[in-house]
Ligand SMILES: O=C(O)[C@@H](CO)OP(=O)(O)O
Ligand SMILES: [Mn+2]
């Protein structure tokens with residue numbers, strides 16, 4: 001595609017005009033649930049979002065943001081930013097990494113590919129290292145996939161295997177890392193009985209070790225490098241379950257922020273630094289938080305931190321994390337091929353596009369939005385602005401994050417009249433929601449609402465159109481619940497805080513002075529989801545969406 005201009009040409013919408021400035025606002029982690037004390041969004045002062053809701057059903061409705069609607073394996077899979085922004089930007093539902101890996105493992109095809117063969121070359125003499133997130137969250141990785149991969153690799157000749165485990169507590173309950181590590185240890189023990197020297201070699205909390213994203217804080221990746229590659233960490237343990245239990249007792253320790261540790265033998269020597277001749281697989285399927293480590297492992301010219309020692313390894317990702325950068329070069333499962341995104345179509349039809357967020361979500365409205373592709377389609381027509389995020393803090397400390405700055409830059413972009421589409425991600429409800437701090441999350445939701453207000457005011461001034469939605473739920477439910485929906489208590493009688501995303505639907509609202517009076521949400525698409533949004537805003541730009549896109553959510557009635 002793309003060689004001929006005609007292939008990209010979008011049909012004019014029969015009724016809707018071109019040339020209106022359209023603001024597409026994504027509130028990250030903003031779902032819809034019944035008001036109650038654990039619904040930070042309902043408790044927070046959010047006059048703008050509340051007023052949009054008054055527009056239901058014509059200009060406000062709910063859409064699905066989890067499970068099959070975003071290409072995840074089951075309806076029990078909560079949504080996440082990767083699949084959410086992929087669906088929003090691509091306008092179609094693609095089988096996502098989680099599902100593709102499931103299929104490749106079930107069919108055994110994962111072992112037939114070039115990627116596995118490449119790592120397999122090291123099995124005779126070297127160690128196979130598996131680095132990734134150990135939980136059943138299903139957002140970045142899944143423990144059951146890791147266990148299958150361990151078994152499969154052992155059956156195919158791996159004699160020595162080291163797992164470098166990152167603890168979660170963000171997609172799953174805080175404290176659950178102990179149980180996941182026990183499960184992993186159990187399986188490793190079985191492999192040891194079969195004569196495979198299989199063990200955990202290092203660990204640390206995902207937000208403090210390895211899994212930074214969008215180059216917000218390279219120290220995070222360095223801490224992982226030191227533990228995983230060099231075998232150096234401030235804490236030494238003989239047993240990984242023991243390690244987690246002990247480190248969780250440190251002040252403010254959580255699964256997400258657990259200090260890095262290495263496992264040592266009876267002589268105090270690290271059991272699994274990564275050495276020349278070893279194989280490495282990063283087993284997360286999701287891209288954003290693996291790209292930085294992949295760069296450190298793969299790039300010869302790398303200057304983000306001193307790697308000290310760069311082992312000669314055979315490295316493969318579970319997936320290729322960045323198709324444009326071909327990073328990593330080798331991978332076990334081919335990623336979804338998300339082509340012909342709305343971003344590319346609109347730019348190729350002359351829509352001048354501005355995208356903005358702060359660092360921790362910047363790639364969401366650029367990279368994920370554009371089908372896991374970095375960079376511009378057309379530099380002359382696009383501008384992507386990244387507001388630097390705070391680093392080295394948990395976001396409950398500064399719940400306003402950069403919402404104001406994002407809104408200001410977006411307002412200025414709208415008022416400049418240089419853009420036809422402005423697209424933003426406002427991260428507060430998600431990033432602060434993940435800390436589990438309800439009070440801070442309430443402040444975060446207010447800050448997000450203030451940000452929306454500023455952007456809508458600018459749209460008002462230029463006679464434009466807005467579309468406000470979210471990528472998945474988070475802040476609308478901060479407590480773990482039983483099947484009846486009642487809050488669950490822990491053994492001390494405290495509520496169990498929910499730090500993860502949810503299965504809730506998300507709102508979508510349209511409006512602004514540029515919206516023709518006859519435009520309203522259709523009533524014949526009750527199960528609409530995030531993938532229906534792209535066709536919707538393409539219409540608002542005056543175009544018909546390509547015929548294979550999920551249908552638009554709007555219709556135009558003659559008044
Ligand atoms: O922080 C992240 O990596 C995920 C949760 O694991 O959140 P989001 O999908 O909203 O980016
Ligand atoms: Mn998100």
Ligand SMILES: [Mn+2]
Nearest residue numbers: 029430431434
């Ligand atoms: Mn999130």
